[in-house]
Amino acid sequence: MPDKTLVAPADLRTFAAALLEKGGLGAEHAATTADVFVWAAQRGVESHGIARVPAYLDLLAQGVANATPELRFSSGAPGAAVLDADRAPGPVALTAAAREAVTRARANGIASVGVRETVHTGAIGYYVSKIAEAGLVGIGFVAGMPNMGYTGAKGPAVATSPLAIAVPAREHAPLLLDMATATIALGRIRQAKASGTALPEGAAATADGTPTTDPEQAVLPLPLGGAKGAGMSLAFEMLTGVLVGAPILAAFHSGDPAGRKHRQNALLIAVDPAAFGGADVFVADVDTTLETLKGLPAADGTREVHYPGERSAATADERGAHGIPIAPKVWAQLADAAQEKGVALPPVR
Template structure:
């Protein structure tokens, strides 16, 4: 009887340096490689393996094919202090959205609230990272992303809208920040692939065949269904308007007219609590709210009462101390790229 190969534990700093070295050899500048690696390792630490170091080979492929621009000339356009548009020039998402988050924070400190739209980027990565970056500066962060249609829309046949995510981060003092990071799909595409590989059925109402017929058979499933039916598909469409259409780079309409060139757009918003009152009182009240939630009676059979981002923050602390587990298949892929690019594997 065969056993499942054990995952490889790699210290976070070593994994970050290794991923950055691979990405730099893949064509990114040293700074952009470090920025992109930061996003991947942040996701891996928090258990979001689909957006962790498993993304490194995919990004190397995007760079090799020229889908992602290794040397982007990003520009910022603005006609008002509280808003700007960052044209990414097809930079990898971590590069473009990290710059956009920092720009939103800078402007929000001056204007109280600021938004930065991101136009023409390539795969944004875990958007929880960017709103968390805003929250680290004591501001509230909100993020929306629109991408290529790969999910059903209630009442339509086939893939119609994207599994567009939403993320919100709220800083606290004693507690880890609240971090809500969710897609508009019931399950991720990666979950469908995983179910297919394992031969396990999918949850009812989670996925559909190519024509949009719901199925639990992973062999027939090709796309996820929207979270909450019309609610999830409506949110995805709204995010397309708030991101792509707002910055003059529509994806939805051109896609359905035959334009399948990969791209994504985003909108990041930073809100300074000081613009609404005492910022110290704000974080104190956030702590009080979270403490009150944690003190509610635990329902029968539940492990406890948790707020969004609490358990992933605890896991990140554990993985910082003990190392980040990397699946054998991913480690093998990273090793192949390391050999090809002349990068040493972490010991």
């Protein structure tokens, strides 16, 4: 029996969409959400991949995520808009926001779309990649519920807010920087606890903010680079929730139970290279820059110099050809959900 089950991306996408539609999403929203999960799984981002389907089914069943949201755009300037997501699943809201950002950027050179009151945004690299597929530069920020330490403060103070940037190229896979402001993901802490593996120094803390390497005691990730990661997270809260009139951090720490209701905010920015001197020249220079970087002498013990997004793009190609591996635990969860919802499991390679 293989350690992991291999499923073709298209089959996995159809299966995930069917489960999500049974969970209450409309067909279009289910397909969109499934596409985000399969995109992440195909690139090797397991934490935001197909394993998220059961969790999203729970969010829908509990009413945390709105299965029938009314997405409403408002705008005070041609190059800016706010999407009131009505607690839509993040993939639904941010996919719509990315499309709006591209449309407005093509008309104005640059555009930003703030997303207010969504639920778990998923892999934000997906949305900026969609902007890059349109030939534009995509930039994204997300802020959510405080679950990370902050330099000098006790307990959960700020969110593990991610940043993603996608830059299109012609001859190379797009540059895709997708990172959190935390040193370690919460999922990595759980994995270390399950395996009994010590955590790296400075990566996690106890509930009161005391740094620890013991996974049994660790509950909080610590900011990447200490005060630098903490400051980035705070800045992203300003650029997302505060900017669109839906701050999370202040409400979370106010003592009002309503302030701890799960939600996330985001900001997507699209930049059209055509407004800065020409798209063709831009992508040519991007290729030259990436080629120059990859041509630099490799350090001892390093076979090749890579740029952000290059290896995950290669993983996507490999998994596209041979199938996406699904861990036994995740496969069992998907099988249980499929039985409960009356959905057939996808073909296995």
